[in-house]
Amino acid sequence: MKLSNNLKTVLIAVMSTLLTLVGVKAYNKYVAKDVEFKTAESKSQDGMVSFTNFPAGKPGDFTYAAETSAPSVVHIKSIITRQYSRRSGSIFDYFFGFEDEAPRQQRQESSGSGVIISEDGYIVTNNHVIEGTSNLEVITYNKKSYTAKVIGSDPSTDIAVIKIEEKNLPAITFGNSDEVRIGEWVLAVGNPFNLESTVTAGIISAIGRNINILGRNQRGNPFSREQNQNAISPIESFIQTDAAVNPGNSGGALVNLQGHLIGINTAIASPNGSYAGYAFAVPSGIVKKVSADIIKYGDVQRGYVGIEPIELNSKNAREFDVKLDEGIYVNNVPENGAAKAAGIKKGDVIVKADGVEMRSEAKFRELIGRKRPGEKVVLTINRNGSVKDYTVTLRNNSGGEELVKKDPEASTAFGKMGMVLEDLSSDDLKRYNIRNGVKIKDIKETGLLSTNTNFEKGFIITSVGNQQVKSSKEVKEIINKAYENGEEGVLICGFYPGGGRGCDGIPIR
Structure with missing residues (x-):
């Protein structure tokens, strides 16, 4: 029996639709x-x-x-x-005789x-x-x-x-x-x-x-x-x-x-x-x-271009004495940066990055933020009216082009605290009139010490838990051991040079 032309058309359309759906499903599975x-x-x-x-x-x-x-x-x-x-969790609550109260x-x-x-x-x-x-x-x-x-x-x-x-x-x-x-x-x-x-x-x-x-x-x-x-x-x-x-x-x-x-x-x-x-x-x-x-x-x-970018507008364009009021103005080019090596200069205006028009600093940071050290970005530069492409090989924050290896200490209990320590010299001990101690040289903004306590740089740690400490190595070992033993935190005691003594409980998890 012969099929009518209309029926043939319907069957062909149905088969085409089914094949398309099967193809999309298979492609999505193996994408x-x-x-x-x-x-x-x-x-x-x-x-x-x-x-x-x-x-x-x-x-x-x-x-x-x-x-x-x-x-x-x-x-x-x-x-x-x-x-x-x-009461308040402040280190100052322990000043003047409250050092022995247990942390809560x-x-x-x-x-x-x-x-x-x-x-x-x-x-x-x-x-x-x-x-x-x-x-x-x-x-x-x-x-x-x-x-x-x-x-x-x-x-x-x-x-x-x-x-x-x-x-x-x-x-x-x-x-x-x-x-x-x-x-x-x-x-x-x-x-x-x-x-x-x-x-x-x-x-x-x-x-x-x-x-x-x-x-x-x-x-x-x-x-x-x-x-x-x-x-x-x-x-x-x-x-x-x-x-x-x-x-x-x-x-x-x-x-x-x-x-x-x-x-x-x-x-x-x-x-x-x-x-x-x-x-x-x-x-x-x-x-x-x-x-x-x-x-x-x-x-x-994270890859770094090595410039100080400023988003241009009609107001600051006059201040920078440039004829463009859109783009990314290069306000500074560090000597050891990727941009300097590629030939980019202070006063240049970035009008494109990898062919994408740059009208905002936020978009510029986003585009660069997607790249790793060693990868390249093509910056289209307007320099005094002359437009030219510059290929920049991005660098890490230390100035190299290689990927940055993660600090193995960063994943430890001590590393998560974000505490940078400095051992005290014999002269330091005499000056502070103490027998032992370790100085907090710096506090990383993203560490537990910064986000959970009121410690500041310059604090002298004299004990961690119930143990006196003489070196940064001892501080690290005590904190990491406390973590391994399942403890939630440690008590750190010490003083500020020229100030009172105090203690504070620090979470390590």
Whole structure:
């Protein structure tokens, strides 16, 4: 029996549709992965854009994006155990005769969100969600509970990676944050106010937003110029959205209508601490690079151009006496930097980086922040009206082009305290009229000593726990041994030269 022409056309259309769906499913299964990340097909250099033939909701219908992304978002509960002295936890409470009072412990519980980025248990969240924690509980979408360990964190982007021991988890698919457009519909997925698996909708309100929240330490003070020129240098190029984000959403997913991750929800701008219409997410391009570095290298591998960049506008362009009012003005070029070696000079204006127009310092820092030492970036420079490309080989913060090896001490209990010690000389002991002691030479802004106590540089440690210390080696050994013995913290006693004596309990977990 012969088929009619209309029936033939219908059958051909049906078969074509089925073959297309099978092909897309097979391709998605075998798409190339980076550190077990699931990424959508891409034409861009970093390997991330959205599939155009994936199902997607229309404005007002977000069911597909919600159903696709929600299983990848977890609830994180953290417990922070702090040892404190007497009433306020201040070292000054022990002055003038209170040294012998035993330290007390205080448990604080907080919650946030995280996103599963690999099937074998790696989860990305915010650094501020897990910072200082002594215990992490992860609750998945299907209500299973796990104990998680911290793999590493990067305060300069507020990104951290934790891990649970499980297989075949629903890892999220990374989208391309470079392709987000203002006005595009997005969903924020997280656990606000301990309400598990909550989805809110909104649009992209702005991109490349710098709100100056990462350039401060835990006490709210700006990082020093020296710190900002090193690894602590913040990278803020947030995606701004009006999707409702509240406390507990931190570390959760910002996804497009395909359900692809385009950002990690990080901050809100609010007069009262709750949602007021402005929320900010770290772009997925930065999230992917930072988390991949932490998993592969144990630390973030950041490439540095070696310039002091200033975003141009009509006002400062007149001050710098340049004819452009858009671009990145090169205000300084250190002698041992990558830019100097490539021929870039003070007064140059960067108009493009790898072909991308540079209109904001935030976007410039974001693009460079995705690269590692030894990688190259092509900067298009306008020098007195003449435009030329310069190829810059990025360097690490020590001036070399090699990847930076993680300090093996950084993962120890002592290393996490962020304490830089200096042994005292015999002359020092005589001057202070003491028999033993070790000086705190410096305190790293991201260490437990900075975030949990009131210690300052210059403090002389005379005992740790119930043991007197004569060297920095002894301090390290006592603290690491206390950690191995399961202790939550140690009591450090000493004095400030010219001041009173005191003690304070320091958490080591």
